[in-house]
Amino acid sequence: MSSGSSVGIATGLSGSQMNINQLLSALVASENERRIEKELETDFFVGPNGKTLPGSLKKWIGTSRREHLLKHAKDAKLKNAINQLYRPGSFIGDGGTASVIKFEKATGIGLGRNGNTHMQKGKEMIHYINTKILTQESLSPSDRRMANRLVKALKKAMWRNK
Numbered sequence: 001m002s003s004g005s006s007v008g009i010a011t012g013l014s015g016s017q018m019n020i021n022q023l024l025s026a027l028v029a030s031e032n033e034r035r036i037e038k039e040l041e042t043d044f045f046v047g048p049n050g051k052t053l054p055g056s057l058k059k060w061i062g063t064s065r066r067e068h069l070l071k072h073a074k075d076a077k078l079k080n081a082i083n084q085l086y087r088p089g090s091f092i093g094d095g096g097t098a099s100v101i102k103f104e105k106a107t108g109i110g111l112g113r114n115g116n117t118h119m120q121k122g123k124e125m126i127h128y129i130n131t132k133i134l135t136q137e138s139l140s141p142s143d144r145r146m147a148n149r150l151v152k153a154l155k156k157a158m159w160r161n162k
Helices: 003-009 015-042 054-060 064-071 076-085 097-107 119-133 141-158
Strands: 044-046 053-054
Touching: 003 044, 015 054, 015 076, 054 076, 064 076, 064 141, 076 097, 076 119, 097 119, 097 141, 119 141
Parallel strands: none
Antiparallel strands: 044 053
């Protein structure tokens, strides 16, 4: 007698019932392994700057506009503002402070130092752009449009409801 049939007899199961039960056990185990692997894969995301974001917040991950904006800005003070608003490696929304403020308001998670929000930075950057950049008579029309869009995005992020 083969070992398979003696096990079947000992457990009261025929060989075919034994194979079905083994197959079902294997399928359940395999499905559990896939579920666990999927949970581990989407549990968190690591951004280009090494910071992590819980997988449940992946809808906030975007592509930074930093390099595009710097490429098109001509004025040195505007480039400075872009450098302050769009840090290298940022991956929340478009990578800018306005996107981070929206994220912080929607999630309640402060991404600034010591868990603080970026609201103060947003206020300071609006003031800087309005007083140091937009007051320049020599500012090109394209730089003026860009500066106005940066201010508008910050204001919208800061003063809209969640």
